[in-house]
Amino acid sequence: MENKKRMRIEDLGEFGFIARFSANFLKKLPAGVLGIGDDCAVLPWKGSKKLLVTTDLLIDGVHFLGEKISPLDLGYKSLAVNLSDIAAMGGRPRWAFLSIAIPPETEIAWLDEFFRGWRQLAARTGVRLLGGDTTKSPKGLVINVAILGEAEGRHLKYRSSARPGDIVAVTGKLGEAEGGLRLILRNISNKNLRLEGRYLIRRHYRPRPHLEEGQFLAGQPEVRAMMDVSDGIDSDLRRIMERSGCGVRVFLEQLPVSNQLRKCGHEFGWDLDEVAAAGGEDYCLLLTVEARKFPALAEKFYRRFGRPLPAIGQITGEKNQLRYFRNGQPVVLSKSGYDHFKL
């Protein structure tokens, strides 16, 4: 008992935290309301439409490095990571609320740039800033963004709908943002980086939320489960497994890795499986598709977006078993996912 009382949040981890504290809040939700456990909460809206709500807290030193990222990119990215949660449900983002705690020595020119970056993406995606909160911060910048979006109720895609046999696919390349982060942390100045390295860094700082892809896929009944790739597929697939009560086989040779990432990985000696499977922040979409309809869907996706929809694995009935294979042989990944409580 005493031991339990002395347990710390770092012992529990993020999944343990959510499991411990969400149980009490999930009881007896009214019909048509979805709470904790997916990319967005879902509420009744007008007629057949549903209201989506998502919120993300970004802390200097945890989610971004205030001394490295430009204010323009930070403004853009603060909005982008939240829009990605709306994309993951197949929704359309509508309204944003920005809470920001600012160290008092921050220059106004810095904030002008932050809001310019925000507006670049807001204008492109039709999101209106409706409110928020501003305050000082004694230590480092803190940003909380909440987004409200909408979607047709029958089009919504959840994490809990994967079924054994489904094909697992992704809508973009994997590992680029992680590759970019590794380069940023090496402190190589931009002019000493090749074009490929600069490309990866840009992919880290300016992720594109896959809103059109999400809306298109939401309209396809053969798409079963969907979420965005925020912590890396290793971590994100575990969430689909938990919510759907299934397992996953991932075929490493099928992970879509760009030439830019290959070149940098070769130059710096990275394990590309690890970068692609356990690296976070790509913000493309991860989905499961009824197997026999997958080829036709991939073709439709190609016609619509001009690029393939790579299959990277398959859902199994082995509850909570995430297994990796390379050319048919089981392999063990050297690292697994990102936990928001491990420092």
Place this chain on the structure above:
Amino acid sequence: MENKKRMRIEDLGEFGFIARFSANFLKKLPAGVLGIGDDCAVLPWKGSKKLLVTTDLLIDGVHFLGEKISPLDLGYKSLAVNLSDIAAMGGRPRWAFLSIAIPPETEIAWLDEFFRGWRQLAARTGVRLLGGDTTKSPKGLVINVAILGEAEGRHLKYRSSARPGDIVAVTGKLGEAEGGLRLILRNISNKNLRLEGRYLIRRHYRPRPHLEEGQFLAGQPEVRAMMDVSDGIDSDLRRIMERSGCGVRVFLEQLPVSNQLRKCGHEFGWDLDEVAAAGGEDYCLLLTVEARKFPALAEKFYRRFGRPLPAIGQITGEKNQLRYFRNGQPVVLSKSGYDHFKL
């Protein structure tokens, strides 16, 4: 120009910040949508109902003192201050989203207590926690709460509806939370405090959002402007003045000050005008009422809530002029309001 670029956020202040950065976001909002500038944003909802959205960011060392407040009280208060914004519009709170950044050494028992405090108020007010975000914090606790509520569109009360001649009233005693904070900062142990002092501290830690009062007042057409008292009436009245394009006269002898605050003020030598007018966090409601209908409203309020609705001043046509009087004589207050950017 160079000077302007080097300006810092502390030079701008909170009002300056909002003025500078909100302008761009307020343009061309669709009909039926209200953005930045009131206690809540207002969105279309079902039929005649409106959706209210409010969000508040709470930072250790700015909005609360992590080493002093109990986790039970902090959980309660994090929700209470947000519910107060819903009360200010006359709405009913429905759904909550909690983002929390937690230092890794935090004990789980601490979090259990935090959520117990949250639930005490959530259960009483019918608010359901539907989501949020959890992450580690390298330095101190960070809490962001977003609340969605609902209200009849024709009942909504805004900051912008005050008219010259209106009576200004408040729904509760003023300055108690500020008195409590002053005692907390003196580090007097609880057992060395009189009952009155303990009462003030409790009023600081456990503010009651005036939801029933807000809903009742929202239904009265003679109530024109309304907001909650979060930064102190001195600061909050300035917001009504700005939004309504008017001025205010405050009659200091009419400010409702409790016997508990009087006793402590006497003991510790406080300027009670300053405590009552410039002290924040009382979270009662501040409203303006069509003058000739005020007596009947105050009587109705008394019948409904068993306590008076004190008139504390009057709206004037002198734009942005906030003037204090004591027994008819103009006086100058020694302090004015709280600014979230001044450290």
